[in-house]
Amino acid sequence: MTSESAHNPAQRPPRTNALMLFFHHLGSPPWFYAFAGKCVPVLWILFAVLTVTGLYLGLFKAPPDYLQGESFRIMYIHVPAAWMSMMIYAGMAVMGFIALVWRIRMMEVLAMCSAPVGAAFTLAALISGSLWGKPTWGTYWVWDARLTSELVLLFLYLGVMALYSAYDDQRKGARAACLLAVVGLVNLPIIHYSVKWWNTLHQDASIGLSGSSIHPSMLWPLLIMAIATKCFYLANLLTRARVMLLEQDGRKGWVRDALAGVRG
Amino acid sequence: MDHFFFIWCAYGAAAIILGWTAISPVISHRRAIREQQANSGAGNQHDANA
Numbered sequence: 151m152t153s154e155s156a157h158n159p160a161q162r163p164p165r166t167n168a169l170m171l172f173f174h175h176l177g178s179p180p181w182f183y184a185f186a187g188k189c190v191p192v193l194w195i196l197f198a199v200l201t202v203t204g205l206y207l208g209l210f211k212a213p214p215d216y217l218q219g220e221s222f223r224i225m226y227i228h229v230p231a232a233w234m235s236m237m238i239y240a241g242m243a244v245m246g247f248i249a250l251v252w253r254i255r256m257m258e259v260l261a262m263c264s265a266p267v268g269a270a271f272t273l274a275a276l277i278s279g280s281l282w283g284k285p286t287w288g289t290y291w292v293w294d295a296r297l298t299s300e301l302v303l304l305f306l307y308l309g310v311m312a313l314y315s316a317y318d319d320q321r322k323g324a325r326a327a328c329l330l331a332v333v334g335l336v337n338l339p340i341i342h343y344s345v346k347w348w349n350t351l352h353q354d355a356s357i358g359l360s361g362s363s364i365h366p367s368m369l370w371p372l373l374i375m376a377i378a379t380k381c382f383y384l385a386n387l388l389t390r391a392r393v394m395l396l397e398q399d400g401r402k403g404w405v406r407d408a409l410a411g412v413r414g
Numbered sequence: 415m416d417h418f419f420f421i422w423c424a425y426g427a428a429a430i431i432l433g434w435t436a437i438s439p440v441i442s443h444r445r446a447i448r449e450q451q452a453n454s455g456a457g458n459q460h461d462a463n464a
Contacts, residue, residue, distance in 0.1 A: 209421075220417040224424045231428065270435035277431070278424040285420050382432065389439040396446040406454050409447055 177256050179395050180404035186388035193385035200378035208371030215368075224282040226371055230379040231275035235303060236338055238268035238383060242310070243335040246328030256391075258324040259398075261331060262314050263390035267383055269307035276300060287351055295344035296352035299337060306334040320398060 175181045208226035215222035242264040249257035279297070280290045291297065310327045317323030345354045356363045357372075364372070399405050 221420055223421050227425055227428045267435060270431050274428040274431045277427045281420045281424040281427070285417050382436070386436055386439060389443060393439055393442045393446050396443070396450060400446075400450055400453065405450055409450055409454070412447055412451075 177254055179256065179399055180408065182256060183392055183395055183404075183408055186392050190385050190388050190392075193381045193388070197378050197381035197385060200374050200381060204371045204374035204378055208368075208375065212368045212371055213365075218286055221282060221285040222368075224278055225368075226375050228275055228278040228282055229372060230375045231271045231278060232300070233376060234379045234383060235268055235272035235275050235300070236341060237380075238264050238271060239303060239306070239331070240335070240338060242268060243331045246331040249328050250325060250332070255321070258321065258328065259391050259394050260387065261328055262310075262324050263387050263394060264383075265307050265310045265314070265327070265331075266390070267386045269304060269311065271379070271383075272300065272304040272307060276304065283351075292351050294350040294352055295348040296341065296350050299341040299344050302337055303334075303341060306330070306337060310334070 175185070204226065209223055212223070214220050242261050245257045245261040245264070248254055249261055276297075279300075283292075284290050310331050313330055314320075314323045314327040317326065344350060345352055357369075362369055396405060
């Protein structure tokens with residue numbers, strides 16, 4: 151670099167920090183495929199360790215609830231699954247928005263791979279909640295605002311998956327599905343505030359930004375399970391994204407290079 | 415019914431749903447790798463014959 155260009159801001163090389171570089175790399179399918187392959191085993195190990203710890207503390211160490219007795223232990227799968235159902239949808243909608251505006255293919259892939267995982271968590275939350283409702287409320291299901299809006303969330307996930315599969319051109323399908331994901335975002339505040347806006351059978355949130363009304367011996371297993379489900383989602387998302395990249399880029403050179411020496 | 419029955423059912427159902435969600439992409443990944451390797455093998459054979 152000459153002394154003139156060093157003083158001229160227009161000729162300086164652009165500043166890049168590590169985070170920007172990481173996001174730049176994420177847009178490259180070969181780099182993403184290799185990176186995800188390294189992350190997935192670590193995430194599965196983390197998930198296994200956290201799940202065993204969380205379930206041991208939640209199912210065997212936490213004391214029974216003074217009101218609900220033993221049935222409150224369903225909370226350790228129901229609440230993390232319900233949190234994940236909303237968090238994954240929010241993430242899917244944000245990725246869908248980025249994919250629609252900036253046409254980043256990896257964002258389309260990640261958004262579309264999030265939908266089945268989110269649908270699975272929503273279904274798990276609905277079924278476990280229903281099984282918690284029977285001993286607590288005396289019924290498996292009521293059409294109250296929280297339960298109904300969570301069911302609508304499941305239909306939104308299924309709609310995104312169906313719309314993506316309905317097109318022969320995968321990229322067109324992904325864009326249509328991303329649009330539906332962004333529009334469906336309106337359901338998230340309805341789910342969250344449903345227990346405040348309407349008189350529902352479902353209880354209000356016990357954990358908020360200002361603190362928690364749950365005893366620490368019951369709270370810690372819940373937080374551990376919440377982190378475990380996040381590891382599950384990330385490991386699953388990355389594996390699904392790798393499969394989608396292999397299917398879409400099958401004829402490209404980087405796939406042959408990446409699979410050289412790999413046993414199927 | 416006993417509370418433990420509902421606890422078992424809730425965790426069992428979640429294990430089946432999330433277990434299948436976890437296993438299905440692993441199976442798909444292995445199948446995709448096998449297909450890619452079969453295709454590239456067929457391509458190489460075609461190139462060699464040509």
